[in-house]
Amino acid sequence: MRALLTIVGLPDLPLLSLILVVVLILLAALMFGWIADLLLGENAYGTGFNAGIILIGAFVGAWLWHRYGFPTRFDPAAVKAGIATGSGLLLLLVLAVLRP
Numbered sequence: 143m144r145a146l147l148t149i150v151g152l153p154d155l156p157l158l159s160l161i162l163v164v165v166l167i168l169l170a171a172l173m174f175g176w177i178a179d180l181l182l183g184e185n186a187y188g189t190g191f192n193a194g195i196i197l198i199g200a201f202v203g204a205w206l207w208h209r210y211g212f213p214t215r216f217d218p219a220a221v222k223a224g225i226a227t228g229s230g231l232l233l234l235l236v237l238a239v240l241r242p
Contacts, residue, residue, distance in 0.1 A: 153219075171197050171230075178234055185238040195237060196230035203229025 148154060155163065175192030186192060204226040214221055 167197075168193075171200075174227075174231065178231070178238075182238050185241055187237075187241075192234060195234045199230035199233030200226035202233070 144154060153160075153163070171193040172189060174196050175189045175194075178192045178196070179186040179189050187195065204222055206229075207222055207225040211221075211225070
């Protein structure tokens with residue numbers, strides 16, 4: 143389980159601190175889902191579902207960056223966090239555009 147959490151970018155912390163980090167990530171995803179719901183209007187899926195789509199895209203983006211990313215001069219954790227946020231929002235926008 144710790145290896146999976148490290149792959150997606152979560153730090154190796156004690157259990158209580160890890161729970162706090164996960165709760166903060168979920169709250170941030172809900173906030174992004176709510177803002178996306180406001181911005182996308184009728185093409186949005188609802189706050190909770192938007193947050194779920196963002197989290198799925200973030201996990202996939204972080205995993206892909208971990209697997210195929212190239213080294214940069216920036217902090218690797220910050221780059222992975224930016225890639226995860228961007229890929230989550232990108233997945234939500236693509237699904238909103240392709241929604242019939």
